[in-house]
Amino acid sequence: MNLRQILLVLKREYITRLKSKAFILTTILIPLGMAAFIGIMVAIALWDTDTQRNIAIVDETGVLYERLEKLDAERYQNSTSTPIDTLRAQVINENIDGFIVFREQNIESDTNSELVYGGTGGIQFLSSLRDDVREVIRQERLERANVSDEVKQIYESRPGLDSRKLTEEGVETEDNVGLLTGIGMAMGILIFGIVTGYGGLLTRSVIEEKTNRIIEIITSSVKPIDLLCGKIAGVAGLAVTQVAIWVAAGLGLSAVAGPVASMMMQSQIENVEAAEETAQAFDPSMFEMPSIEPSLIVLFFIFLILGFLIYSTMFAAIGSAADSETDTQQFMFPVMVPIFIAYFLLFRVMEAPDTSLAVVSSLIPLFTPIIMITRVAITDVPFWEIALSIVLMGLTFWGLLWLSAKIYSVGILNYGKSANFKELLKWIRQG
Secondary structure (H helix, E strand, C coil), X not given: CCHHHHHHHHHHXXXXXXXXXXXXXXHHHHHHHHHXXXXXXXXXXXXXXXXXXXXXXXXXXXXXXXXXXXXXCCCEEECCCCCHHHHHHHHHCCCCCEEEEECHHHHXXXXXXXXXXXXXXXXXXXXXXXHHHHHHHHHHHHHHCCCCHHHHHHHHCCCCCCCEEECCCCCEEECCHHHHHHHHHHHHHHHHHHHHHHHHHHHHHHHHHHHCCHXXXXXXXXXXXXXXXXXXXXXXXXXXXXXXXXXXXXXXXXXXXXXXXXXXXXXXXXXXXXXXXXXXXXXXXXXXXXXXXXXXXXXXXHHHHHHHHHHHHHHHHHHHHCCCCHHHHHHHHHHHHHHHHHHHHHHHXXXXXXXXXXXXXXXXXXXXXXHHHHHHHHCCCCHHHHHHHHHHHHHHHHHHHHHHHHHHHHHCCCCCCCCCHHHHHHHHHHC
């Protein structure tokens, strides 16, 4: 290999695509999309979407309506003396949204009460009705059982469980496993997107140079192996640059989103009557960037780069073996299968990052970029597993680079038709 020629190709590939409109637009639009997404989330959380609904109550027990009235006097209306047929007509005419009939067996046994309604309101509406009915019946049962107020308080209490993480140094720290799980999954999905997106870009780049016969001029002064390494390194650098910009933009947006959301929240609370309920429904801290170990960021870029290098060798070989993007489909399937397997394994690993499946799959080089970073974010992965996965990925890259270089050296000068798998094996022997 000629390092000087590799660097020349790298520089040309990197600078040319860095200045392209597509790169500039995607680099700018993604952070803007993130900002718009956060803004929409805040707006949805603060938007008053609660439509007042009227539910008629036929209370044959004589005690449940009073309890429902205390929960929500605007929603529930006493219609005990109204005939059922009249209530049905009111539901049909949309004068009321529905009605519930309470009988003694609903309190004395586990017989469910029934709601008759027009079908509108959605899951949240039905869930709130079930919660209210369950609450008032439970209160009445406790009252009839003559239990003390202390027992009632114990019954209504909901003890939780706070978790603390104990480090190897014996220090207790806050446990953010839920948050870190989301971060790990996001990192895995981001690597998946970068590998497939930029891999496709590399394939199109090779096909474009090949069909325009530019490759004949380039190969007259640059060896195919140097050209391949330079193109891969240039596109990899481009991917890292774009991801770094996105990460920086994400950190900046998260730093701003929390205070802005807090101000909007405070303004909303001052303008609504149910301030306490609104505060519980929306937590501005959800937009604050959590503290992330620098080592996690470093490992993310290591796995991103190594993962891209592994798959880019195969994407480049595919481009050299085809005369058009349509012809690449027959070769894409065996390359994309491990990527999608790793993507689906990601969700299983996210739930149980320490199982044998998670450990083994994270050490398979074609799966490692997506799986290992997710495990590292969620749980304490032994150093030897991380080191072994990096070594295996490095060895896999060199092996695939050797094979791809043989295909590339023959394929880039092969015009007229796309190769098949039999011809690829022949090229490997000739290369």
